Amino acid sequence: MRYVFALLMLAACTPAPVYRDPTVTISSQALFDPARYAGLWHEVARFPNAFERDCVTATAEYGLRADGLLSVLNICRSADGTEISRINGNAEITGPGRLVVRFDSVPFVAADYWVLWVDEGYRTAVVGSPNGKTGWILNRDPEIPPDRLRAAREVLEFNGYDLSQLQEVSP
Structure with missing residues (x-):
């Protein structure tokens, strides 16, 4: 177990690539409605990240909580649909469309x-980070219709993301 912890700490020290022009x-x-955002989302494209390295497909599920936070459940699956990982957390709404996410198994990191x-x-x-x-x-x-995929890609590009690094995920 201590070797796994050491590897996780080493990975945390490795600088993550930046996909957006700062x-x-x-x-x-601006007009974000958490109640309408709640529910199940399928990942259709992503920028590479360490915590989804072995994921072929992924879902994120959000729920409204009585304390004003959103519950978060992310599930990563392999090519055969087997669940690889599951992580629970919560999201605090800090402004219109702005969330700070914390996961239960990763304390002190937001x-x-x-x-x-x-x-x-x-x-x-479309979700991103500053x-x-x-x-x-x-x-x-x-599966996403081509017109909405095109619109989503345009939003990423408008916000400074390098679309050449975006990876589409097969359903």
């Missing part, structure tokens, strides 16, 4: 998680 202003969704765009029907969302180390395109269904 000179570009990033903005979150991550800025900004909803950069969500379509009018809350079917597709530091540019993470970014995702999420959809309510595993």
Whole structure:
């Protein structure tokens, strides 16, 4: 167990790549409704990150809590659909479309998680971080229509992300 902990600590010290030009202003969704955002989202594209290295597909599920926070459950699956990992946490809403996410198994670490765009029907969302180390395109269904994928990619590009690094996820 101590070897696993040592590897995790070493990985935490390795600088993560940055996929966003920090000179570009990033903005979150001004009209963000947490109740409509709650529910299951399928990851359809992402920028590479260490915690999803072996994931072929992933889902994120959000729920409204009585204390004003959102519950968070992320599940990562292998190519055969087997669950590789599951992580629970919560998200504090710090502004319109701006969340600070904390996971139960990673104490003392919080991550800025900004909803950069969500379509009018809350079917597709683009999520990023001001530091540019993470970014995702999420959809309510595993497959995303081409027009919404195109719109989501445009939002990432507008917010300074390098789309050449974006990886689409197969359903």
